[in-house]
Amino acid sequence: MTSEFGWRRFGFFTPSVIFSKENPKEKFSGLKDVAVDCWCSSGGSVYLGEAKGGVFQLTNQFGEYYWKAYQKSLASLHSADKYLFSIGEDDDTVNTLLKIWDPERVEKNTPHVMRTIRMSPLNPTSSSPACSIAVHSSLHAVVVGYTDGTVLFYHGDVLHDKALNSRWVKVRDSSVGEGAVTGLAIATLPASKTVVFVITQKHVYSYVLENNKTVVAHKKHDANGATADCWTFDESTGQLIVASREMLFFYDADQCIDVDGEVGRCLQLGRGFEKLQLVACGQYLALLTKHHAVIQKAEFMTMLTVYDVKGQYIGFSCSLPELCRLFVAGNTMLVLSHDGILSELVEKNLATKLDILFKKNLFDVAVLIAKNSRDGSDYLKGIHAKYGDYLYGKGDYENAIQQYKDTIGMLEPSYVMKRYLDSSKIKELCIYLECLHDAKKDNEHQTKILMNAYAKQGEKKKLMEFVNKIIDGSRSSRMRDVFEILLKWNYLPEASLLATKFAMHEDALNVIIHHMHKYTMGVTYISKMPIEDVIEMAGKFGRDLLIHAREDLMHVLWEQIRANTDSKNNFMRLFDIFMGDMDASQLFLSYVLNQTNGEEQDQYINLILEYHMRSFKSQEWSEERLNDDIFRYIHKKNEDVVLQMAQLFDCTPVIEHILMKSHRAKELMLYHHKKKDLDAIIKLCQRSSPEEKNRLWLDALTFIGKNATADDEQVIIDLLEEIEASEAVHPLVVLELLSKNEHLTISSVKDYVIAWLRKQQIIIDDDRKTIEENEKSMEELDSTVESLKFNAQVMQVSKCSACDTPLQLPTVHFLCKHAYHVHCFDSYTDGSDKCPACQTTWPNIANEEISYHKFQKELSDAPNVMELIAMYLQKGLFDEKKKTRKSEPLRENSGGLQRAVSSNTNPFDDDDAATTISRTMSTASSNMAPAYRQRSTTNRKDDNSTNPFFNSDASSSSKKNSYDESKNPFGEPSKSNNPFD
Structure with missing residues (x-):
């Protein structure tokens, strides 16, 4: 109380x-002089009843209306819906009438009476009048009380049922000692139960009716009863309030059903x-x-x-x-x-009320007022905020946080959180953050703070309950933060389970492998994933698993590769986990290669080569191992890629293999130059093809001339022996290139020079013998030439050298003792003036464009350049390129034999040979003698006296000899400018 x-x-x-x-x-x-004995209200109108039977209606606009309801007395008024119910009497006899009025329907200044029920016959055992009435708002229940305490109840359509005149249920019998019934109330409950409250001047009762017919329970309450004006009933809540002298009693209809239930409460x-x-x-x-x-x-x-x-x-x-x-x-x-x-x-309005309360710091009352007000929800959060600030200022942090909880959605959470970040207030902070989360007003940062607060307090149970709330709330976006916090506070099993549930595979494996060190469990976890995830996760965690759970991991990988051979998954990504483990890597690669083909296999081959070349310098490689592990995988398609890898990892054998295989010795030489590897350079020159040796030896000598030292003397001696044997480079060029190195001594090239000089001496001796033999031949040739020049030549050939038939004029005769019919000669020549039988193929070859390129190539590749040039000079290649000789052969016709010789532009012939000579055989001897100028018979190789086609007779020519005889150093002393004369 x-x-x-x-x-x-x-x-x-x-x-x-x-x-x-x-x-x-x-x-x-x-309403002056109105004696109000009973009243009721309906909507905006109030009905005031006088004991003498008059009724005043006061509208909400304070308009008044009066009518005489009963002629003698009025005992009670009650309104339900829009209707008015009254109990009273019209005469002096005991004849109580229940009237039902319709105030909206007025007839003769009186509301229309819809029904009139005589109540006295309904209670035949008593002659007491009715004095109280109550009607349910549904208009399906009415209860009437009498002055002797009797109470009658009717259930049905109050407005239309004819049974209202007879079929009533007696709820309470008469009790003269209790006095008259001063108040009635009806409350309907579920399960077809009705509670009827009965108030007398001494007590308060409640009666429970089942199916609106039978009283199944009744209870006498502790209130001392009340007068007709000292009680009130709220049908919407089913609450009855009774005012006695000492206090007010509150009774609820639903508590009256149970016999042992509560009997209500009271206030003083x-x-x-x-x-x-x-x-x-x-x-x-x-x-x-x-x-x-x-x-x-x-x-x-x-x-x-x-x-x-x-x-x-x-x-x-x-x-x-x-x-x-x-x-x-x-x-x-x-x-x-x-x-x-x-x-x-x-x-007063709500804002004014709250101002009054705020000034008195009565925030708790303000909260209650706002909650019970229609528009209070708009002010409620602000009140809680002020209340929280007030309590926080007084140091009541626990109650303050209870107020701050109700500010969620209005007050910025950071305003509250910064007040409770102190470790001594962490408990209250958790309470606030929990409410923030339940209201779904929190963010990721606040979730982290709450979980860290739980963990800091050691509240593992609360932490996991909160995690379950997040999971059940389908807020999967927070799972990353939750996982990180669980991991931070070493809740490893919970973190792994959370990551597993939300398919955070990498995080789950990170916990299992790196934190819990359960490697077998990690392999099992990976084996149950799709193939794409198996490849990804094995690539990330495979190194640790290979160390601690090798057999399990290899078994899982073999099974996955075998089961997904035809898939497009890139198993090459798994190879990184085997780096550093030769046995495992070879086993893996060999297995994968057997399961793949085509382009995918080429990728694995490149990977194998890269792996071997990465570990090239840290291991010893034999020639056999190079062939088995590297060379056999190199082919035309991947040659460039492998070469780049070999250069990147400095794998010299691979570089040499590829460059030599593709005939790129020049690039290999440059590679060895950069590495300054003299031995490799020499070996390269030895292995190169004959076409490349000359160029490579020159490159090697150039490198030695720049980089060799005195310690390399034996290497240089070996190199010179190779050069001497191959005769690829001229010794003078070798000495020229080696002379640029200031560290080399004579002893390095001594043996080479001596050997070369010996060879040259042998060549000189051979050349001298050849010269002597040639001089003899020249003398014989000079004699022949003299005979051709000054003696008549008898042409005794009787058959054509082409068709082997007797000659018939016209014919063509050559000094080489061949003769032809003119038509045979024209058939076997293309305009040339040479004998077809004696003509060689060299001039024709020289005229072709390709011969020049052939000569240049032979010149660059020749071990002895001078010998090649001498051979071409001997064959007359340069003579034919500098002249075009068009001379007419000797032709026999009716006038005799004729010959036309064109001008000679050969720089090795005398200028006299350019003179055009025409003569007949019959006058040859007589014309040649006076015109011939005797020349020196000095035995010289370039003397034109040896030319079988030379004729010095210039008298018969109309052209002048263009050769200045005075310039001939071999002429007469008086006319010569020879400085040696």
Whole structure:
């Protein structure tokens, strides 16, 4: 029980006198001298009943309407829906009438009476009149009480059922000692149960009816009873409030069903004072109590108090010097004094109320008021924020956080969180963050803070419950943060399970392998994943698994590769995990190669080659191993790629193999030059083809000339032996290139030079013998030439050298003793003046364009260049390229033999040979003698006297000899400019 004096008092209402509508300056006096014995309200209208049978209707606009309901007396009024129900009598006999009025239908200034029920015959055992009535708002239940305590109940259509005149159920028998029934109330409950409250002057009862026919239970409550004006009932909540002298009792209909249930509660409101009237208006209870006057001259005074039972405060309190009546019109409480002045209690708006409370720091009351107000939700969060600040300032952090919880959605969470970041307030911070999460107003940062707070407190149970809330709330976006926090605080099994549940495979394996060190479990986890994930996860964690669970991992990989041979998955990514483990890598690659083909196999081959070349320098490689592990995988398609890898990892054998295989010795030589590897250079020259040797030896000598040292003497001696044997480079060129190195000594080239000089001496001796032999041949040739020049030549050939038939004029004769018919000669030549039988193929070859390129190639590749040039000179190649000889052969016709010789442009012939000579054989001897100028018979190789076609007779030519004889150094001394004469 709560004492009235402990309740706080506020002025939430303002009394206001109502003025007349017709004359606003005058007070409303329409109810003056009205003695109100009963009343009820319906909508915006109030019905006031007089004991003599009159009824006043007061509308919400304070319009008044009066009619005579009963001729003798009026005992009770009740409104349901839009209808008005009344109990009274029209004559002096005991003949109580129940009338049902329709106020909206007025006939002859009186509301229409829909039904009239005589109540006395319904209670034949008693002659007491009815004095109280209650009707359910559904208009399907009505209860009537009598002055002797009898209570009758009817269930059915109150407006239309004919049984209303007869079929009533007696709820309570008469009890003369209890007095008259002063109040009735009907409450309907589920399961076809109805509770009827009966109030007498001494007690309060509740009766439970089943199926609206039988009373199955009744209970006598502890209230001492009340008068007709000191109780109120709220049909919507089923709550009955009864005011006795000491206190107010509160009863709920649903608590009356159980026999052993609660009997209600009570409050000590208006304790010790006589209760005059109790009225309910919304959330308030208005109580009129009778007090002894102290200041006023009157003996008694009336105290009006408005209570908020839920908030447990007094919203208004004032004293009235005289007796008055209190009733409710809509949501307004009206006070009628005995002199007819009508006043209303105007409730202040919510904002004004809250300002009053804030000034007094009564935030708890403000919260209650806002909760019970229609528009209070708009203010509620702000009130909690102020209340929280107030409590926080007083150091009541625990209660403050309870207020801050209710600010979620209005107050910025960071405002609250920064106040509770201290470790001593971490518990309250968790409470706030929990509510923030439940309201789904938190973010990832706040989730992290809450989980870290749980972990810091060691609240593993709460932490896991919170994690389950996140999971059940389908907030999978937070799983990453949750996982990281679990991992941070070493909740490893929980972290791995969370990652597994949300398919965070990499995180789960990270925990299992790197933190829990359960390697076999990690392999099992990987084996149950799709092939794409198997490749990815094995690539990331395979190195650790290969060390600690080698056999399990290899078994899983073999099974996956075998099962997915035809898939497009790139198993090459798995190769990285075997780096550094030769046995495992070879086993893996060999297995994969056997399971793949085509382009995919080529990729694995490149990977194998790369792997071997990465480990090339750290291992010893034999020639056999190079062939088995590297060379056999190199082919035309991957040759360039492998060469690049070999250059990157400096794998000299691979570079040599590829460059030599593709005939790129020049590139290999440059590679050895950069590495300054003299031995490799020499070996390269030895292995090269004959076509490349000359160029490579020159490159090698160039390199030695720049980089060799005195320590390389033996290598240079070996090199010179190779060069001497191959005769690829001229010794003078060798000495020239080696002479550029200041570190080499004569001893390096001594043996080579001596050997070369010996060979040259042998060649010189051979050449001298050849010269002597040639001189003899020249002398014989000179004799022949002299004979051709100065002696007549007899042509005794009788058959054509071409067709082997007797010659017939015209014919062609050559000094080489061949003769031809003219038509045979023209058939076997292409305009040339040479004998077809003696003509060689060299001039024709020289005229072709390809011969020049052939000569250049032979010149660059020849071991002895001078010998090649001498051979071409001997064959007359250069003579034919510098002249075009068009000479007519000797032709025999009717005039004799004729010969036309064109000018000779050969620089090796005398200028006399350019003279054109024409003569006949019959006059040859006589014409040649006087014209011939005897020349020196000095035995020289370039003397034109040896030319079989030379003729010095210039007298018969119309052209002058262009050769200046004075310039001949071998002429007569008097005409010669020879400096040696």
